[in-house]
Amino acid sequence: MNGKTSLVAAGAAIVRRNKRYVVWFYLLNLAFAHFGASSFSDAAHGILDHSLYADKLLHGFSLGVFLELLVRPEFGTLPSATHPAMLFAVVFLLASLLFMPGVLLGYASDHGLPRDEFFRACGRNVWPFVRLSLFFTVFAGSMAGILFAGLNALVSAADKTSNERLPFFTQLIGSVFILLVLTIIRMWFDVAQTDVVLRDQPAVRKSIVAGFRKTRRKFGRLLGSYLVIAIVAMAVLVTGILLWYAIAPSSSVLGAFIIGQATMLLLLATRFWQRATAVACYAREITEPVADEGRSIPGFAAPPVS
């Protein structure tokens, strides 16, 4: 690997070389969302399919008609639509947890990872990944709780002034700061996950420590990469919404579907890009000798940059 190549570019190259992972995860994401939306879909079809009134939802989008639909008793309660969606979101989360070790191993590999190796990595690392996620949830959740409590206090103080904009911007800036902190924690645990998979060792706490050290050592570059990719993700989302609004005719279900799904696919790809960046960073760490931890991992080949 060319150590002078930026992490962002290195991560992008890895994702490009392993497109199938993004595609498979996207298909899982779409399939589970489709299952989650089925009760909503059934209820909507039951009320709208035979009604001329539904035309106000097809040509343009009447919020009033949509709200009328939601309050119809035969549509069911809102939880009957949201709960399946949430359930299948959790299923996607579990699927991600299960298959991510294989993805990370594939990203670290300089050749197309055979299917059996992929699944072996997945199976071997299920429990470490579950524990890592629990550690992350506890740590990041506690940190977010403390920070949000502080932010709420600040917003309350701002609310006591006569400056109407102050609470809003306090909330905005504070939220961005909290997101930044959470991104750093996520980055640290991404490196720790990479460490678990590539060192093939079940001691999660050691990987957390290793992840912390490696993240600290490459902090600036890694954080910069994560932020750049996060900005790209936001740009993807905003562009997708704008295209949906500007290009797809309001009555074109297919057009909106294509734009919406392209946006979802690219959005998912940005997260994989971040992970690939973490893998590239990890690889450089172990191939660039440093004073205190200049050892390599047996059997591990640093991913090349094409």
Added chain:
Amino acid sequence: MVVGLRVGVCLLAALAVPVVAQTDGAAGVAIPATTSAINSATSLSQRVVAYDMDAKYNAKTHSLDATETLTYHNLTGQALDTLPFHLYLNGFQPTSTWIREGKRWNSYGPDLGTWDPKSYGAEEIKSFEVVGQGDFTSQLQFIHPDDENKDDHTVVQVHLSKPIPADGYVQFKIKFRDQFPEALARTGWNHDFVLGGQWFPKVGVWWHGAWNCHQFHFDTEFFADFGVYDVKLTVPQYEVVGASGIEVGSVNNPDGTKTVTYHGDDIHDFAWTASPHYLIYNDTFQGSMGPVKLRFLMQSAHWGQAERHARIIKETMEHFDRWYGPYPYKTLTIVDPEPGSAAGGMEYPTFITGDTRWFIPKGLLWPEDALEHEFGHQYWYGMVATNEFEDAWMDEGVNQYTQIKILDSIFGASTSLVNMWGLTAGQVDQARTGYEGVADLDPLAKNGWQYADSNSYGGITYFKTALSLLTLEGVIGEDTMRRAMHTYFMRYRFTHPSKEDFLKTIEDVSGQDLRWYFSQAVYGTQVLDYEVMKITSVPVDWYKENLNEKKGETEYVSNVWVRRKGEFVIPIDVEVKFDNGDRVREHWDGQDRWVRYAYQKKARVESVEVDPDHKIYLDRNNFNNSRIAEPNGQPAGKLTNYWTCISQFFAQFLAWWLV
């Protein structure tokens, strides 16, 4: 009182030199016949009261000390020895009926569970003198005409030692102290902003042969007699002040305060506001009775919306002037209150509060919605002064109806509430959404504090009323309805009409007996819901083997079933559309529970629609008003697509952070 006599009394009062008082104690007093605050040479109302108040506001403690001289003209036709007074600010105490109802309903409003005692409100009478009869302070009694809550102190009663004879005058000199609440609803302070609403002891209304002076309830509003107001407000010099009526003077005092004097004619309440942060935007509306000075008190963060405020106010005034009648006052003060102060969207005579935020985009017509609505109350409450306690639908609902008419006229029916990013919503959509969930809970004709809950109060008084009047338009015609509203306004302005006055006016103007409609829409809780049940089209030669159906050649027997699902009976039109483009209109009186129409044509039925002209706004379910023979999955597909994307995003978001 009949209309002719009422008008005669008004003219007499206007033309005559002020009438001399007729009671012993109030010799020489009268209700002034001033007209300086109105674009009219004569007074417009039967003036019952004259309030002369001198109030000093302490901005640090949000309290106010004042003297009030109230002159009351006994036009009840009988001697009076008892008079009730409202002390509304006492509603903002933890044992009041206002708070108890708020806690009971718990459906919206402030978090009363964490109410800081420093935020309570209070209105204390320090002394109460009846001129010529002495001091009655110790004889004042709190009364509770609406419930058994002895801890409610929002109505106080005085029993006079000498009755006021019919057509006599009495004068009260009252010293009182207000503690404004931190604004929970309509009145109070927030930061250094204050809105002084319902802030002085106000006498009840003699109406239909009895005193009408209700306690302050969580949802209900107010009721008072017309008269003249002269008010001196002393506030710190740094305050920018606005109030009902016209400003007639402002003097700086040596102690760092200033005294601003206001005068109002033919109004029945007086409100004021002060804040050091207001920026003033002035404009003028040229009404049919003369110019109206518009004074906007804007928050600095909203200064960029001042012209937007002015535009909607002037367009609204123009519509009211043209459709319903003239605005006779010389001023209108539009207050942009402190955001989050719970003082937004409120009406007082010649004084309204809007509601906006700094980030509101142009396509979100929230400010326009509030401003139009509150200005509308200058007509339906301000001049046509119905009893807001007992007939809330007559001010809120009638006003909501005219709001829909006017905002739809200005912005378009489907975009008069939201029109941005491809999303649209109209005023009717808002009304239907509010109405549908509570359609059968309460009738319009009900005391405001006796509704099932706040949702029902809002959904019925505002929205069912508006939808009922829109539906009535479909029955009697839009032009007739507009003439009826105009007649109602001109006939009953500056009076206290009852619900029957309103309903009979509509019958008078339309020339129709509409009792069948009013008994259901106004006095009843029947739900209106028509449905296209079923469509069938069967080939006449269905029994033939190898039947080859060809469009335009094969003959079909088609049947269409229409059902009345609700109890509300109203005649309806039904339009049947065939796949060769033919359309057939049927008319059904709706008396039975269902009706079937049969056709034999060389065409299948393509669709059936109840109320094809979309005139029946009260129908609770618009989706079943039509049926198409071949299902069209596109609308639901579009929504499913949205929902799938949202679900995907949510799942990705979870996985982004947790894995």
